[in-house]
Amino acid sequence: MTLVAILSGAGISTDSGIRDYRGPDGLWRRDPDAEKLVTYAYYMADPEIRRRAWLMRRDSAALRAEPNAAHRAVAELERTPGFAVRVITQNVDGLHQRAGIAARKVLELHGTARAVVCTACHARSSMEDALARVAAGEDDPACEVCGGILKPATVMFGERLDPVVLGQAMGIAKAAEVFVAVGSTLQVQPAASLAGVAAEHGARLVVVNAEPTPYDERADEVIREPIGTALPALLKRLG
Known part of the structure; x- marks a missing residue:
């Protein structure tokens, strides 16, 4: 059984209509002020930031997006006999x-946008329900359990990654025989360091990304072609 680890970044989802953050047309480059909407300190301190953030979520295409050829190729490899696939x-x-x-x-290092969590009592509920409340006129919906401030169940700037999830990801990186980093700039730590950990522990490291990354020199293979065609071809060759 061959353990294949896939580390995926924003680039794998651009073909699904979800823009990346740091690319040439990324959200932070187009509107640097938008970063405040996902920064914990600003979000907690300013009701206006929260109102803008809820409107951004309401208008986002992310929750309506569908998997593209790259996501489907990973799922297909996972169903292939002889392969154990883990996605980070x-x-x-x-x-x-x-x-x-x-x-x-699937290990979601930065959480999920499909749920919300209360910052006071930590109750979780669906993003869909929260956005329905926004559509009904609540501009900053509060927790229905305790009245606390709701935030998406994502890791905002200024928050730590879940140490349990990160520990599991580190274990997978150490054990993987093939480690494919796809659609990630490999600049955001500690996630980016997983590529180096995998290489140090003997994995074949493949980087699939439009722009250079800090780990290209350590990779066994670097692919610059569009992810929607390059990743399915790579995984088919692997399988």
Whole structure:
């Protein structure tokens, strides 16, 4: 059984209509002020920031997006006899699961945009329900359990990654025989370091990304072609 780890970043979801953040047309480059909407300190301190953030979520295409050929190729490899596939994703869109990979085989380093959590009592509920309340006229919906401030169940700037999830990801990186980093700039730590950990522990490291990454020199193979065609071809060759 060959253990293949897939580290996916924003680039794998651009073909699904979800823009990346740091690319040439990324959200932070087009509107640097938008970063405040996902920064914990600003979000908690300013009701106006929260109102703008809820409107951004309401208008976002992310929750309506469908998996693309790259997501489906990963799911297909996972169903191939002789392969154990684990996905470590920096994305919060849930598209790997929607493509058919069991949730237990996907580690969401930065959480999920498909749920909300109360910052006071930590009760979780669906993003869909919260956005329905926004559509009904609540501009900053509060927790229905305790009245606390609601935030998406994502890791905002200024928050720590879940140490349990990160520990599991580190274990997978150390054990993987093939480690494919796809659609990630490999600049955001500690997620990016997983590529180096995998290489240090003997994995074949493949980087699939439009722009250079800090780990290209350590990779066994670097692919610059469009992810929607390059990743399916790579995984088919692997399988």
